[in-house]
Amino acid sequence: MNNALNVLKKYFGYSSFRKGQESIINSILNGNDTLAIMPTGGGKSICYQIPSVLFDGITIVVSPLISLMKDQVDSINSIGINAAYINSTLSNTEYEIIKDKVLNNTIKILYVAPERLLSQDFIMMISSLKVSFLAIDEAHCVSQWGHDFRSSYKKIPEFINLLNNRPIIAAFTATATEEVKVDIVNLLNLKSPEIFITGFDRENLNLTIIKGGDKKSFILNYLKTHSKDSGIIYCATRKEVEHLHELLIANDIEALKYHAGLSDNERSTNQEDFIYDKSNVIIATNAFGMGIDKSNVRFVIHNNMPKNIESYYQEIGRAGRDGEESDCIMLFSPSDIHLQKYLIDIGTYDEFRKVNEYNKLQLMSDFVYSNDCLKKFILNYFGEEYDKECGKCSNCHFEGELVDKTEDARNVLYCVYEMKRPLGVTTIVDILRGSKNQKILRLGLDKLNTYGIMHNFSKDDLKNFINTLISHKYLESIQGDFPVVGLTENSIPVLKREAKVIFKEINTKESISTNNELLTILKSLRKSLAEEENIPPYIIFSDSTLKEFSQRFPISINELLDINGVGEHKANKYGEEFLSCIKEYVESNNVTRNFTYLKSPKSNSSKTSSTKGKTIDITIDMLKDNPSVENVINERGLQLNTILDHIKKYFLEHGSEDLQLDFTNLYNEDNEREILDAISKVGKERLKPIKEIVNTNISYDEIRIVLFKNFAV
Numbered sequence: 001m002n003n004a005l006n007v008l009k010k011y012f013g014y015s016s017f018r019k020g021q022e023s024i025i026n027s028i029l030n031g032n033d034t035l036a037i038m039p040t041g042g043g044k045s046i047c048y049q050i051p052s053v054l055f056d057g058i059t060i061v062v063s064p065l066i067s068l069m070k071d072q073v074d075s076i077n078s079i080g081i082n083a084a085y086i087n088s089t090l091s092n093t094e095y096e097i098i099k100d101k102v103l104n105n106t107i108k109i110l111y112v113a114p115e116r117l118l119s120q121d122f123i124m125m126i127s128s129l130k131v132s133f134l135a136i137d138e139a140h141c142v143s144q145w146g147h148d149f150r151s152s153y154k155k156i157p158e159f160i161n162l163l164n165n166r167p168i169i170a171a172f173t174a175t176a177t178e179e180v181k182v183d184i185v186n187l188l189n190l191k192s193p194e195i196f197i198t199g200f201d202r203e204n205l206n207l208t209i210i211k212g213g214d215k216k217s218f219i220l221n222y223l224k225t226h227s228k229d230s231g232i233i234y235c236a237t238r239k240e241v242e243h244l245h246e247l248l249i250a251n252d253i254e255a256l257k258y259h260a261g262l263s264d265n266e267r268s269t270n271q272e273d274f275i276y277d278k279s280n281v282i283i284a285t286n287a288f289g290m291g292i293d294k295s296n297v298r299f300v301i302h303n304n305m306p307k308n309i310e311s312y313y314q315e316i317g318r319a320g321r322d323g324e325e326s327d328c329i330m331l332f333s334p335s336d337i338h339l340q341k342y343l344i345d346i347g348t349y350d351e352f353r354k355v356n357e358y359n360k361l362q363l364m365s366d367f368v369y370s371n372d373c374l375k376k377f378i379l380n381y382f383g384e385e386y387d388k389e390c391g392k393c394s395n396c397h398f399e400g401e402l403v404d405k406t407e408d409a410r411n412v413l414y415c416v417y418e419m420k421r422p423l424g425v426t427t428i429v430d431i432l433r434g435s436k437n438q439k440i441l442r443l444g445l446d447k448l449n450t451y452g453i454m455h456n457f458s459k460d461d462l463k464n465f466i467n468t469l470i471s472h473k474y475l476e477s478i479q480g481d482f483p484v485v486g487l488t489e490n491s492i493p494v495l496k497r498e499a500k501v502i503f504k505e506i507n508t509k510e511s512i513s514t515n516n517e518l519l520t521i522l523k524s525l526r527k528s529l530a531e532e533e534n535i536p537p538y539i540i541f542s543d544s545t546l547k548e549f550s551q552r553f554p555i556s557i558n559e560l561l562d563i564n565g566v567g568e569h570k571a572n573k574y575g576e577e578f579l580s581c582i583k584e585y586v587e588s589n590n591v592t593r594n595f596t597y598l599k600s601p602k603s604n605s606s607k608t609s610s611t612k613g614k615t616i617d618i619t620i621d622m623l624k625d626n627p628s629v630e631n632v633i634n635e636r637g638l639q640l641n642t643i644l645d646h647i648k649k650y651f652l653e654h655g656s657e658d659l660q661l662d663f664t665n666l667y668n669e670d671n672e673r674e675i676l677d678a679i680s681k682v683g684k685e686r687l688k689p690i691k692e693i694v695n696t697n698i699s700y701d702e703i704r705i706v707l708f709k710n711f712a713v
């Protein structure tokens, strides 16, 4: 019978091993030095705890996480394995008690901080014992390439030499880059170790990357629709943590913050409040999380793209340790790349390391711009084989069309080919769009055949496209202080028309054109107001302010004040005119509004929220529980229109059989007859003509309900 499995069942109460655990444990039990690379939350601890029970001598576990040791030791003790720890938090008396126990052979697992290993007293104590096994947790700390270098880790081999017998040594880490791997094996003196890279697939993590959306409204909406869930929001800088924190507080969302600029005291209080579920959300820099064992983290949102895939995977790894489905959402904007590059620039002095960091950043960017399954990208990156598609990341889910981009790709590749000198993405964009900027003219780049050939692309779209070409290796980015773009072996077949470039793309959304329509209306209103006052239009509101109106649809003065570029004065002077224009548009076009305050709200009026996907599920779940539509509107604080939208989408996918709906209190039957009558006259295509001929006490919402009930539109 398998001893390891017995221990797993008897002590830990689990019925089976997770991927990789059994082979790692067997390797150790067979006396091999072992290097196990498993992701955060993958279950590394059991891989050394089980052998320690089965070995006759003591097991020493080196762990850098003083804050975690107590928890770990408490939890192993609680399942009946004798364990203790030695670190700087112990009082002298506590230390003496543990020492006694160790010397009496009553301790099976002893956790030690690396700084302690070479202390005279510790060596004295250990030298009389049989050490069967030495486990080095977070072993990447030995490598300067890793992200948490600890110089005391380099002393570990010296400690081993001081022991009577060389124990079996196993190293554990979640960081798997080649340099780190090599460092662990060499610097820890592992003897022909068996190396395992497994379990990187955390099946319950749903990866999503959202490019180019409004990050703030996304976060606010998400938090409102997931208010019962616990989650972490990572930001790249302290400043962003502070800003986002203020924003949430201003929107009545309780949240904690965590970054290196806070006092030790505040940090540990906030961390505890998060761990003990006193507050659901914590906004943090990457300083937060090492050693956070909280198992019910339901989501990790990255407000910025992290600097490399290791950090990303480690950070999202903090979600769903309990195995429950969890969301990992990265909100990406291209400026994140510049920000990370800047952080590397100011944080890395060693030139060699800097280039290494740039390369990792490039791979991170490749990941973000990839069109393939995100899971596959990551697992392959970590050296684990995975050739299927996960079916649940945003790329797998994304219902785009496959579009032949060969001609566009050829234009870009040809430009890189003919420019003769290495240039960066921005310059290539300028050439292709026919920019007349100084650099282009000075370098004579306006003489190239491809100059201006892609002028119909917007700057952002073209940049996006080039980055996607890089991500799919049709081009490469060559790192340095100024990264430049070069051709790859995949470029030639495309240039020769021997290979096609096919990308998945969103079919252009109708909503974009509707927005433009409102923008046009608002611009003409602005123009006529400006003419009346004899001032230039932009003095009234800038283009970007109007654009924001057309995207966020404010319909009250408070909402208007939340738009960038609207102060109290202008709100008073022009507010009513613009609001009635927007209101009319919203009503007659059946627009689903999605208004969320981004500045501090002046009052708490009319906050609504909605996001796609999950939020639909919530609506439907509530309806299955209680068919009253009114109830859902009240409970969720969403508008009828939004709820109807959810129901329609649900019907489209699942049909209408299993969903009862009750519209009580939302309409009355006499009005229904009148509305149906009106529809027979003016049709059901637009709401406004219907509204115009029915009794004025009939609301747009009632018309919507009647349309939905009778025609499912």
Ligand code: ADP
Residues within 6 Å of the ligand: 014, 015, 016, 017, 018, 021, 038, 039, 040, 041, 042, 043, 044, 045, 046, 295, 321
């Ligand atoms: P890591 O150190 O790799 O980040 P942990 O060792 O802390 O991960 O394990 C993460 C969680 O997974 C723990 O709650 C642990 O109890 C649980 N776990 C580990 N192995 C198994 C298993 N075979 N079956 C069920 N749960 C497990």
Ligand code: MG
Residues within 6 Å of the ligand: 044, 045, 137
């Ligand atoms: Mg661990």
Ligand code: ZN
Residues within 6 Å of the ligand: 372, 373, 374, 375, 376, 389, 390, 391, 392, 393, 394, 395, 396, 397
């Ligand atoms: Zn996928």
